[in-house]
Amino acid sequence: MKRKQWGRSAISLMIISGLILGGCSSGTGGKKDTAPEGAASNAVSKEGFPIVQEPIKLKMFTRIAPVNGPFKDMPVFQDYEKMSNVQVEFIEAPTDGFQEKKNLLFASNELPDVLYRSGLTPLEAVRYGAGGQLIPLEDLIRDYAPNLTRLMEEYPEIRAAITTPEGHIYAIPGIVTLGSARTDKKWINRAWLEKLKLQVPETTDELYDVLVAFRDQDPNGNGQKDEIPMTARVGLHIVTMMSGSFGLDQQFGYNINIVDDKVEIWMGSERNKEMLMYLNKLYKEKLLDPEVFSHTEAQYLAKQGSGKTGVFFDQTNNNFLPIADQYEGMAPPAGPHGDRMQSQASPVPRDPGAYAITSENKHPEASIRWIDYFYSDEGSTLLRFGREGEHYELKDGIPYYKEEYSTSETQPKITPYAGGGAPHLISEQVSSYINPPQVQDAQKKLDPFMPEIRYAAPMFDEKTAQEVNILRNDIDKYYEEQSTKFIAGALSFDKWEEFQSTLKKMKMDQLQQLYQDAYDKMKK
Structure with a gap:
């Protein structure tokens, strides 16, 4: 009930400016799905499959990651074409250089559907929507996207x-309702704790003591430090x-607290200074990885599996x-003022701008119905797992990859x-791979502090x-450069007032006010 009350007051979150942009006022835009001349009606069904009785074709511009195979070979798109009667031609652009290719599409006005x-x-959504190259989706969603609407x-x-x-929706995101898919867990080496007869730390002081023991008492037992x-x-x-x-x-995806309806960018705050001083202490005493500012992602992942x-x-x-x-999840440790919060958590709408319909599209209704299927558990299962029996098996109603498809290569x-x-x-329901029991248990440690x-x-x-x-x-x-120096000891905390002064000169107060305006209009 509380969530629904918030929704009524914030349903137009981010309608945050008095500047009204131009653009289409229609909630559908584009050109309606129509039957070929002389043919029977090819109306878009509002539920069930196929989406249309006679096949239609759509061109979709998409990013393809280095690890992916061609989209046309993926079972989800092969099977969904048969289900929906919508034939999709993917125009694939590799991740490297993708932004430039996307920019060129709009600059040249050579748009896909x-x-x-x-x-x-x-x-980009606001710019290209106001310019008429993307169509508004809110009415289409209301009429043809029951899963997304729900x-x-x-x-x-x-x-x-x-x-x-201006009140329009020009692009829709990926949606993550699973809490454990929106957080980084705090993993601690349980085997080391047991060997050293230590408890999971509950405070930042206890965390410090545990890290000292990890450093000094040879918990992996190999006689080396x-x-x-x-x-x-x-x-x-x-x-x-x-x-x-x-x-x-x-x-708001930024270093922001909201206290008594006031937005506070905390980068120059005394609490931030305390945190950086604590991290500097860990770094200086080699309790925090000396390579934390230099190692690669691959090296970081290797350290997770090293047992060290x-x-x-x-x-x-x-x-x-x-x-x-050897590992278990732990709760956020309570800090010097008793704060204990899982501040890192992605919002439910994730991967913004994942799907948009252009003004060139002759089948906007079918296009929104096409994507809406993937906002259901059934559609998401097809997208993520492929075909039952061939790519995955159901256990207690939950899909699990078959062994040959359970690797990051396949x-x-x-x-x-x-x-x-992917939108x-x-x-x-669809997260067995990323949400096994150990991860679920780790998330439960974070849930009270989310x-x-x-x-x-x-x-x-x-x-x-x-x-x-x-x-x-x-x-x-500036914040990243100076914070790195504070933590690594390359910049003395005697320079903190100078750091604060520079942030003010960079108009951090002005930036804070822009976020405050956004919040105030959301609360109306």
């Missing part, structure tokens, strides 16, 4: 996150993973399966979800979005 798995940014009713933050300031007490992905991933223990949240790491962070256990019994050949960004529903609502990044109008981008480009780069 649909952009699929194309990662349109909110700014999800938006249950999770009003979905509609809020994809609605433009080769343990890595704690590591994280390159960059400021460690900041994101520890911020909740210092009362620092990650709302005490604490690390990842969504699932795929990268350390051979030694998975999966990308049968499903576009491998490689990220579909990720629910508990935010009630995770606000997605605002859908600014184009003018405001450009202003935000300009401000953030400078502020984010």
Whole structure:
């Protein structure tokens, strides 16, 4: 009930600017599905299959990841064509150079019917929608997308996150209702704890003591001091993973707290200083991986499976399966002020701009019905797992890959979800691969500390979005550079006031006000 009450007050989240953009006022746009002259009606069915009685053809521009095989060879698209009577020709562009090819499509106005798995940014959606190259989808969704409509009713933050300031929806996202698919778990080496007769740490002070023991007491028993007490992905991933223990949240996809309806960008705050000082202490004492700012993603994943790491962070256990019994998930440790929050959590609407329909499309109704199937458990199962009996088997109603398709090499050949960004529903029903019992248990440790609502990044109008981008480009780069130096000890905390002053000169207050305006209009 609480969620539904929030939805009524925030159904137009991110209708956040007084600047009204031009563009189509129709909720459908495009050219209607019509039957060929002299043929029987080819009306789009609102439920069931086929979607149309006579086959139609759609061209879809899509990103193809290096790990993927051709989309036309994937069972989901082969089988779905037979079910739907919609024949799709994928125009595949590799990840490298994809953005440039996408830009060229719009610049030349040589548009496909649909952009699929194309990662349109909110700014691109507003720009190309207002310019008439993308059509509004809100009425199409209402009339021809029952699965997506149901999800938006249950999770009003979905509609809020994809609605433009003028009230249109130009692109739809991937949707993740599974909590464990929206968090990085905090994994700790249980075998080491047991050997050293230690308990799972409940506070940041206890975490420090455990990491010292991991460093000094040879928990892997090889007589060498080769343990890595704690590591994280390159960059400021460690900041994101520890911020909740210092009362620092990650709302709107940024370093933002919302306190008493006030937006606070916390990068120059004293709480952030405390967190960076704590991380500096860990780094200086070799409790935090010395390579945390330099190792590659592949090296980080290898450390997870090496058996030499005490604490690390990842969504699932795929990268350390051979030694998975050594690890367990833990709750966020309480910080010096008692804060205990899982600040890192993706919003329910994820992978923004995953699906959009262009003004060239002669079959907009069929196109929205085509994608809506994948926002159901049945459609998502087909997309992610392929054919029952051939690619997966059901156990207690849950699909599991057959052994030959359970690897990171074979999966990308049968499903576009491998490689990220595919528009579909990720629910508990379809997540056996990323949500095995160990991951479920780790998520349960985080659940009591998850935010009630995770606000997605605002859908600014184009003018405001450009202003935000300009401000953030400078502020984010500076924050990352200086935070890295603070943690690594290359910059003294005596320089903190200078750091704060520079953030102010970079107009962080102005950036904060833009987010405050967005929040205020969402709350109306």
